[in-house]
Amino acid sequence: MDKKRVAIIGGGITGCSIAYHLSLYKEIEITVFEKKQIGSGTTAKSAATLCLMDDSLPEAFFDLRVRCLKVYKEMNEGPKGLVGFKQSGTLVVCPTEEQLKRVKRHVDLSRKHGFSAELIDEPRDLKKYLPDLNTGNVVGGAWTSEDGYADATAIANAYARKARDRGVKILTETKVTRIIRSGERVTGVETTKGTFYFDIIVNAGGPWANEIGRMASLELPLWHTKAEVFILKPPSPLSYSFPILKYPTWYARA
Template identity: 35%
Template sequence: MDPVVIIGGGVIGASLAFHLRSHPRPVVLYERDALGSGTSGDSVALFVWHQSTPDRSSHALRARSWEQYAPLIDDETLSFEQIGTLDVASDEAEADELRAVTAELDELGVEASFLGPDAVADHGLDPAAVSGAMWTPEDGYLDPSEIIQHYVREATDAGVTVETQTAVTDVVTEGGRVTGVETENGTRSAAAVVNAAGPWAPDVNEMVGVSLPFRHNRGPVVVLQKDEPFDLPFVQFSDGLYFRGEGRNQALAGNFGASYAEATRLSPTDARSVDHQFYLDIEDRIRERIPRLDGVELVNEWVGVRTLTPDGAPVVGTTAVDGFFVAAGMNGLGITLAPAVGSYLAEVIAGDAVDADLETFLSPARFS
């Protein structure tokens, strides 16, 4: 029996493999490198209820993910550090906008509040340098490798085949439908193919002539360390800079990168280094607004590639090519959305009824 083939062994592909483990057809996952070696491994691994522009469907995806994460955290299969998110207002105009967002999140059932400068000081910021912040205390971070290992272990125990170090070089079609894939090790017939290739998703789409408006941006991250222990929530600023506590005495600092309008198409395999200006921006932001990070030293760095969509929502579902599905364009929310995306797409592939609002929100057809 021809299998369902998943291209990509990051958190999205692993989640889908797990959720398809009981599918009547065999399931095969191909990963060009090691599991989680792409965007998932470069992620700062946040699960966030926070939204800058609250949307009911996006909240529903988060809730669906958390329903799956919560029991795994409770039984210690997955680790989760609940540190909260501070969305910082640099001036009164931003403060007014964040107060409005706080009210919208509250209507969705998210625990959110607006903190004045004095309250923000309790989280390590200089109260004289900010106008407050929106606080979503239930946000936190997970470990991507734990998530992928759990999904893959459960999937392979149920009979799913996982082949690493095996790049898919082409998707074979005939008469407008998928018939197989070509890999570095030969051709394999397939009943369906899922593009869960992260930053390589545009390349895989081109193999079958599917056009979707994916773009890339660069996400630089540096690891900062102090001798003494400290804590820091996820702190983000309107210009894209962010900081996130890590363990007892470290923090990650990064930048969300170019907006979709300014983004372009990048090669995921190109060597990437952190721009010197980014170091200066981080140093200035700490000096001006985050006294808790005074005296940190840089101990590591990397640059990831994120895949963006015009509306900021993932692209998940069927395409014009029969048997070819897409699960990509996570806009930096892969860890947050992986369980929901995997379970939803498994329903689509199985032909089950799906939530109509989510189908509209996620469908590739919205860009037709």
């Protein structure tokens, strides 16, 4: 049986993960097109937090978060900490009783899946995990030691290496400039390094997904927004390990 030829446009963490997982199927031939370098776009800007304790996401995503945490911890056991995973724990701070109720559901979910998690209903007890925390307008929170953060670019490159080992072609510095169509089907791509033909094209362009979609006359319901990032340095080194800190509208990590 002829192999299905698959193009993946975008060499960030999503595109490289898709490439690796598709490579597990023998009947697929895969090529990744990245306009710059692997993991150099939005992936490189990610804080790469891996949090079970995250009330900003629907509970339906909890199983996915458990799997991601497990996978990245396993990847980190490679040489020299392959993806830079650091198990820092997460402290969630709740300014309202309503948010504390939502966080309690995530504590219960974590415990149900065998992870350690603690609901904190005395604000002063939050200081056990973050001594310098101002608890003036806080009703409580939650803590888990399981969470942490990694290096998103390292994860993308780890997936790229694993994909290459399985025969995936990865073309960097190769921008897709046009998607070739025959009737209602896509049949290939034109790039800055030539024309290639495929049976299936995967759009893994992240913030550029709309631009890629329009090449195939598709308007995707995607909008990306900018967020502010502040890099702060304490006047003197902290005497404790700084966890991931989550408030309702922002978060921080070391």
